Amino acid sequence: MNLKRNKESPESDELNGVSPFPDEVLERVLSLLKSHKDRSSVSLVCKEWYNAERWSRTHVFIGNCYSVSPEIVARRFPNIRSVTLKGKPRFSDFNLVPMNWGADVRSWLDVFATAYPFLEELRLKRMTITDESLESLGRKFPNFKALSLLSCDGFSTDGLGAIATHCKNLTQLDIQENGIDDLGGGWLSCFPENFTSLEILNFANLNSDVNFEALERLVSRCKSLKVLKVNKNIMLDQLQRLLVHAPRLMELGTGSFLPELTACQYAELESAFNNCKNLHTLSGLWDATTLYLPALYPACTSLTFLNLNDAALQSGELAKLLAHCPLLRRLWVLDTVEDRGLEAVGSSCPLLEELRVFPADPFDQDIVHGVTESGFIAVSYGCPKLHYVLYFCRQMTNAAVATIVQNCPDFTHFRLCIMDPGQPDYLTNEPMDEAFGAVVKTCTKLQRLAVSGLLTDLTFEYIGNYAKNLETLSVAFAGSGDWGMQCVLSGCPKLRKLEIRDCPFGNAALLSGLEKYESMRSLWMSACNVTMNGCRLLAREMPRLNVEVMKDEESEDSQADKVYVYRTVAGPRTDAPPFVLTL
Amino acid sequence: MEGVVGITGVGGVGGGGGGVSSGGSTSGSMSTVSKEDNLVMASEVSSYPDESELELGLGLSLGGGGGGGKAVTVSWGQFARILTAKDFPSVVSHCSASSSSSSPSSSSSSSLSKANFSAGTKRRAESVAAAASGVNQVVGWPPIRAYRMNSLVNQAKSPATGDFNSTVEKSKSKNSVVEKTNIASEKYNGNAKEKRHIRTSSFVKVNMDGKPIGRKVDLTAHNCYEALAQTLEDMFCKSTTFNGRRSSGGESDVMIGARRPSKLLDGSSEFVLTYEDKEGDWMLVGDVPWGMFLSSVKRLRIMRTADANGLAPRVQERNGKQRTKPI
Numbered sequence: 001m002n003l004k005r006n007k008e009s010p011e012s013d014e015l016n017g018v019s020p021f022p023d024e025v026l027e028r029v030l031s032l033l034k035s036h037k038d039r040s041s042v043s044l045v046c047k048e049w050y051n052a053e054r055w056s057r058t059h060v061f062i063g064n065c066y067s068v069s070p071e072i073v074a075r076r077f078p079n080i081r082s083v084t085l086k087g088k089p090r091f092s093d094f095n096l097v098p099m100n101w102g103a104d105v106r107s108w109l110d111v112f113a114t115a116y117p118f119l120e121e122l123r124l125k126r127m128t129i130t131d132e133s134l135e136s137l138g139r140k141f142p143n144f145k146a147l148s149l150l151s152c153d154g155f156s157t158d159g160l161g162a163i164a165t166h167c168k169n170l171t172q173l174d175i176q177e178n179g180i181d182d183l184g185g186g187w188l189s190c191f192p193e194n195f196t197s198l199e200i201l202n203f204a205n206l207n208s209d210v211n212f213e214a215l216e217r218l219v220s221r222c223k224s225l226k227v228l229k230v231n232k233n234i235m236l237d238q239l240q241r242l243l244v245h246a247p248r249l250m251e252l253g254t255g256s257f258l259p260e261l262t263a264c265q266y267a268e269l270e271s272a273f274n275n276c277k278n279l280h281t282l283s284g285l286w287d288a289t290t291l292y293l294p295a296l297y298p299a300c301t302s303l304t305f306l307n308l309n310d311a312a313l314q315s316g317e318l319a320k321l322l323a324h325c326p327l328l329r330r331l332w333v334l335d336t337v338e339d340r341g342l343e344a345v346g347s348s349c350p351l352l353e354e355l356r357v358f359p360a361d362p363f364d365q366d367i368v369h370g371v372t373e374s375g376f377i378a379v380s381y382g383c384p385k386l387h388y389v390l391y392f393c394r395q396m397t398n399a400a401v402a403t404i405v406q407n408c409p410d411f412t413h414f415r416l417c418i419m420d421p422g423q424p425d426y427l428t429n430e431p432m433d434e435a436f437g438a439v440v441k442t443c444t445k446l447q448r449l450a451v452s453g454l455l456t457d458l459t460f461e462y463i464g465n466y467a468k469n470l471e472t473l474s475v476a477f478a479g480s481g482d483w484g485m486q487c488v489l490s491g492c493p494k495l496r497k498l499e500i501r502d503c504p505f506g507n508a509a510l511l512s513g514l515e516k517y518e519s520m521r522s523l524w525m526s527a528c529n530v531t532m533n534g535c536r537l538l539a540r541e542m543p544r545l546n547v548e549v550m551k552d553e554e555s556e557d558s559q560a561d562k563v564y565v566y567r568t569v570a571g572p573r574t575d576a577p578p579f580v581l582t583l
Numbered sequence: 584m585e586g587v588v589g590i591t592g593v594g595g596v597g598g599g600g601g602g603v604s605s606g607g608s609t610s611g612s613m614s615t616v617s618k619e620d621n622l623v624m625a626s627e628v629s630s631y632p633d634e635s636e637l638e639l640g641l642g643l644s645l646g647g648g649g650g651g652g653k654a655v656t657v658s659w660g661q662f663a664r665i666l667t668a669k670d671f672p673s674v675v676s677h678c679s680a681s682s683s684s685s686s687p688s689s690s691s692s693s694s695l696s697k698a699n700f701s702a703g704t705k706r707r708a709e710s711v712a713a714a715a716s717g718v719n720q721v722v723g724w725p726p727i728r729a730y731r732m733n734s735l736v737n738q739a740k741s742p743a744t745g746d747f748n749s750t751v752e753k754s755k756s757k758n759s760v761v762e763k764t765n766i767a768s769e770k771y772n773g774n775a776k777e778k779r780h781i782r783t784s785s786f787v788k789v790n791m792d793g794k795p796i797g798r799k800v801d802l803t804a805h806n807c808y809e810a811l812a813q814t815l816e817d818m819f820c821k822s823t824t825f826n827g828r829r830s831s832g833g834e835s836d837v838m839i840g841a842r843r844p845s846k847l848l849d850g851s852s853e854f855v856l857t858y859e860d861k862e863g864d865w866m867l868v869g870d871v872p873w874g875m876f877l878s879s880v881k882r883l884r885i886m887r888t889a890d891a892n893g894l895a896p897r898v899q900e901r902n903g904k905q906r907t908k909p910i
Contacts, residue, residue, distance in 0.1 A: 094723030151728065177730040205730065258803075289804045310734070312786070312801065361786070361799075362725045362732075369799065392725060419725045450726075476724065501723075 023052055031056040058082060063521050065127065066546065069570040070108045074115035082121035082146075083112070089524045089564055090474075091499055092126055093151055096526055096562070098550065100577050104128040104154070107575070113140045121146040121172075128152065134159030138166025146172035146200070153179030157206065161187035168192075171224075172200035185210035185233075191218055200227040204253045204284060209233045220245040229253025232286040232310070237265050243272035252276065252299075254284035257311070259291040266295065273299040283307035290317050297324040305330040312336040312360055319344035330354040335370035335392060342375030346382025354388035355379055362392070362419060373400035380407035387445075388413040395426040396453060401435035411443040415450035421477035421502070424454040431455055437462035440470075450474035460484030464491025472497040485509035489516050499524040507534030510563070514538065517545050522566035530560045532583075538565065539583035546572055547583045791819050791885035792854070802877055808869050812847040812856060819885060847885065855891045858883045867891070 021029075030052050033039050036059075043053040059082040060073060066087075073080075087103025089096075105127050112119050119141045129152055137144055144167050149155075157180065163173065164187055188203070188210035198218065203210070212234070219225060225246050230239070234255030243249070261269065269292075276299040285293075288311040300306075303325045309332050313321070318333065318341040328349045333341065335357050345352065357371055373396050380386060386408040396418050405411065416435075424431055432453035440446060440462050447469055451459060455478035463470065464487030471494050479485065485505040488495070489512050497520065506529035517523055517538075532549065539547035550562040572582045790797040798818050805811045847856040848869050856868040860879040868876070868883070 091723065091726075093728045094726050095729050096723045151730070177728060179730070287803060289801075309731075314801075358727065358731070359725065362727060392727075417725055421721065421724060474726075476726070502721075 023048070023055075026052040027056040031058075034059075036061045055079060059121075060084070062086065064566055064568075065103055065105075065108070066570060066573055067521070067566060067568045070111035070115075072569065074111050078115075080116050081119060081143075082123075083108070083116075083119065084123040084125075085127055086125045087127035089499070089522065090126070090497075091501065091524055091526065096501065098579060101580065102128070102573065102575050102577065104130070104133075104575065106130065106133050109133055109136055109140075117141065118143045120144060121148075123148040123150075124152050125150045126152065128154035129159070130154050131156055131159035131162065135162040135166070138162050143169060145169050145197075146174075148172065148174040148176075149178050150174075150176045151178060156181035157183045157185070157187045157208070161190040164188065164190035164195075165192070168195070169197055170195070171197050173198070174200055174202045174227075175206060176202060177205050180206065182206055182208050184208045188218070189214040193217070193221075196221050196223065198222040199224045201225065202227065202229040202253065204229040204231050206231050207233075212238050216241055216245065225249065227251040227281075229283060230255045232256045232284070236261055236269055236292070240265070240269045240272045243276060247272075247275040248278050249276055250278050251281035251305075252279055252283070253307075254282070254286075256286045257284075257288035257292055258286075259289065261292075266292070270295045270298070273297075277302065279303060281305040281307070283310070285311035287311070288313065288317075290320070293317060293321055296321070300324040301327070303328055307332045308337075309334060309358055313341070314338075315340035315344065319348070322348035325349070326351075328352055330388075332356040332358070334358050334360040336360045337371070338369060339371055339375035339378065342371060343378040346378040346380075349383055351385060352379070352383035353385050355383070355386060356388075356390040357392055358390075359392040359419065370394055373397050376400065377403055377407075380404040384408060385410070387411050390415040390417075390450075392417045392419060394419050395423075396432065396435065397425045397427050398430065398432060398434040398438070399425075399427075401432075402438040405438050405442040409442050410445060411439065412445050413448040414439050414443065414446060415448065415474070416452055417450065418453040421452075422454045423452075431458070433458040433462070437466075440466040444469065446470055448472040451478060452476060454478075456480045457484040457487070460487045464488050467492050469494055471495060473499070475500045475503055477502045479503045479505060482506055482509035482512070486512040489513035495519075496521045498522075500526070500528060502527040504529055506530055507537075510534050511538060514541055517542065517565055518567050520567065522564065524562075524564050526562040528563075530563055531558045532560050533558065535560045535563055536583050544568065548573070548576070549581045549583060550579055551581070787880060787882050789815060789818070789883040789885065792887045792890065794819065800883070802880065807873055808848055808876075812868075815856065815883070815885065816847060853888055854885050855888045856883065857886050857891060 026048065030039075030042060030049075033042065033053075033056075039053055039057060043050045054076050055078065057077050058079055060077055060080050061084045062068060062073070063086050065085050085105060085108065087105075088101060091097060092101065103126060105122075105124060106129075113136070117140070120143050122137065122144075123146075129149065134155055137147070147163060147167075147170075155178075160173070160175065163170065185206070185208045191198075191214070195218075199222070201218075201222075210231075210233075215230070215234075216238075219228065219242050226249060228242065228246060228249055229251065230242070230253060232255050234242075236255070236257060236259075239254055243252075273295055279299050280302055282296070282300070282303055282305070285308060300321070301324070304327055306321075306325060306328055308318070312334050313336060315337050318337045322328065322344050325348070329351055331345060331349065331352060331354070333345075333356070337344075337357075342357070345355065357375075359370060361370070371391070371393050373393065376389075376391055376393070376396075377400055380403065384407060387410045389411065390413075393416075396416065401416070405414075418432070425435075432451075433456055435453070436449070436451050436455070436459045439449065444466075446467055449463070449467065449470055449472070451474070457480045460479060460483070463473065467473075470492045473488060473492070473495065475498075481504055485500070485503070486509055488498070489509075495516070499522075501524075503525075505525065510525065510530050511534060513523070535547050535549050539545070544567060546564075546566055546568050548564045549560045550564075551559070552561040555561050573580070576582055786799040786801050788797050789800050800811070800814055800818070802811070805814065847854060857865050858868050858876070858880045859865050859882050861881055862879075865884070871879075
């Protein structure tokens with residue numbers, strides 16, 4: 001890099017902290033930095049670099065919307081065009097956080113309206129956004145281009161209509177898995193007839209019908225459309241018509257694959273897929289069966305990401321499909337594919353890096369199906385590059401996990417969910433300690449770990465001793481006492497997020513992490529043994545942390561049922577609802 | 584029936600309200616229960632002897648009963664466990680009659696309740712027993728996003744009584760599409776509107792007498808009884824002797840086709856295929872048109888012919904007869 005060349009600068013300049021470069025040059029150089037971690041590092045070098053960095057930053061990522069206030073952000077970064085905000089604790093996805101908890105983007109948008117009138121992109125995860133906010137996005141930000149909402153709530157399809165109506169330059173509308181009030185599909189018809197800039201459109205998780213003719217016209221006039229994910233109300237013949245208009249799609253989410261076509265229509269569909277040579281991501285496929293899946297095959301040659309979460313395929317169907325996806329790197333499936341399906345994964349996908357297996361029927365106790373440890377083992381033999389796994393199963397053994405990590409030592413994300421809480425190794429009846437011990441000992445690059453099954457303190461000792469790169473840990477129904485959590489807090493230097501539920505960790509454990517929490521994004525503990533007094537003590541000792549407690553109905557006064565601790569420079573929340581007690 | 588009255592008083596917000604109901608906060612769970620659910624539960628609840636179970640059951644199961652046909656069970660926070668239609672098969676079919684919140688005692692609801700009295704009781708016991716163990720008891724477990732959970736609940740087999748609550752998306756009602764899926768060769772008439780009512784793939788449980796472990800079969804992947812029976816024979820064929828004999832009767836279809844009439848259907852094997860319909864009655868498979876079967880079947884059972892005596896008269900009649908093809 002240029003920086004090293006300037007050795008002829010007088011020592012005194014450097015000692016005085018004056019940068020050898022004019023600010024403009026430094027800013028220009030730093031503007032090339034994209035990673036926010038790099039930018040954070042750069043900003044710590046010296047004052048000049050701090051300033052150069054803040055002026056050159058165009059995208060800000062805020063992992064916890066309450067860790068900082070919008071005013072502080074606006075003051076520090078004057079030129080932001082793109083904002084990513086995350087709000088609620090992750091366990092809100094599983095209904096552990098009551099409604100109206102907060103994380104409303106409104107206060108942010110109010111500040112942005114004056115500070116960043118040229119804001120272009122907004123990506124929200126687990127935030128609340130109202131229709132009014134969506135409308136104001138459309139009206140107050142003339143350059144607004146990209147909206148992505150994941151796991152958000154508070155809005156309805158009317159808000160989407162407002163975006164479609166007002167955002168003349170919209171390129172991305174990505175609506176995923178939100179608690180949206182679906183009032184109908186009319187929002188799509190709000191895109192003006194002269195609107196052509198759309199590149200990404202994802203409404204796969206909306207349930208009501210859009211006007212198909214409007215959609216077809218939209219797709220045909222948006223020549224730059226790269227990503228199209230429709231909902232399951234779009235039928236195959238309609239999909240075929242869309243594909244004809246957009247053969248250059250890179251990511252496709254189909255609608256329903258219900259086999260209702262005539263032979264002629266089927267041929268047209270095949271031909272349409274045949275023309276999609278640029279597809280690298282495929283999803284949707286509701287109701288897909290062996291009957292019509294073959295139509296897809298020609299489009300799968302370049303596929304790198306296949307999301308079959310909505311297609312309850314059987315093992316044979318999956319095997320046949322995978323035979324046509326040699327370049328697959330990421331695969332999401334339902335456990336209807338069973339172990340045999342996973343064997344097919346192992347044999348057909350040598351380049352696989354990520355596998356997620358979701359349960360089709362998480363609550364069905366009496367039927368034994370789904371995947372077991374054998375499926376996982378089969379994948380590990382066939383896919384040595386596997387580094388990300390999310391695996392829901394009903395049985396697992398320590399030996400199996402040991403084999404798996406031996407085959408795939410490069411795991412960065414290992415999320416194993418044995419669905420029956422506290423279930424031991426089903427062959428030996430022992431705790432699953434050794435399984436996770438093997439994971440942390442072997443997988444030195446491990447960043448994210450989710451544990452399950454019957455676990456004693458030993459698991460946490462292992463984690464504390466070996467998981468030196470661990471950043472995120474999720475624990476449920478595990479542990480024997482405070483010691484386990486203490487091991488983790490004292491042993492994992494890079495820990496940023498710790499989320500715990502239903503574990504016997506109490507005040508001693510909570511308080512052992514006093515200094516640690518300031519280096520972490522957040523801590524969540526619910527249904528543990530922490531008391532109000534313990535939380536108060538924590539709050540008193542660490543003023544730069546927000547310690548928030550939510551009590552369940554009918555719990556004893558001293559119990560702190562749900563505890564959420566996070567570092568912040570913004571002080572206690574001003575918008576906390578009554579059930580959130582800030583200590 | 585006092586229990587019922589008491590709960591009716593709590594009544595209030597329909598369980599299916601919007602996509603987001605107030606889950607978990609304080610006294611949320613009871614107050615978000617719909618009246619209709621309460622009354623529908625009456626017949627089963629009142630027969631339930633244990634008072635504490637009664638309360639527990641109501642607190643929990645109303646979450647489930649309401650959720651059987653609707654998407655919002657999962658957001659009932661702290662108290663409700665997430666039940667699926669399968670836990671309350673008889674109840675779910677009545678919940679769908681809850682579109683009019685003002686008259687839960689509509690004739691359909693009450694007559695159905697009566698019909699299900701005994702069947703409902705038994706199933707209630709089963710489901711509570713199921714609830715007593717493992718994953719079903721815990722809120723937010725397994726850790727699957729609430730949105731996904733809603734999709735799964737709606738994908739689970741739920742009987743189509745057609746009369747869905749307005750908050751249940753149209754796409755869940757399956758009546759109009761069921762017939763279409765059967766008729767592979769029928770020309771698509773181009774009317775996009777009819778295509779709206781899609782039923783997501785429906786798996787029903789199949790148990791076979793003598794085998795402890797059941798399976799699941801996707802009904803929408805079949806278009807006729809023969810196909811279904813064939814699949815079932817393949818599934819369970821390891822330890823049973825169906826001994827099919829070749830016959831020329833099989834129709835070849837575009838969809839998963841049957842190769843020959845199934846022993847299961849013609850009564851010549853030691854087992855016979857039966858199903859439980861939405862009213863809780865066990866019927867022989869094959870009597871009604873396929874589409875009607877699809878809309879009323881809750882689960883299947885491969886029963887020993889000897890045990891099928893309650894239905895037996897038909898078995899004898901069927902011997903050797905060709906199955907009538909579904910419409």
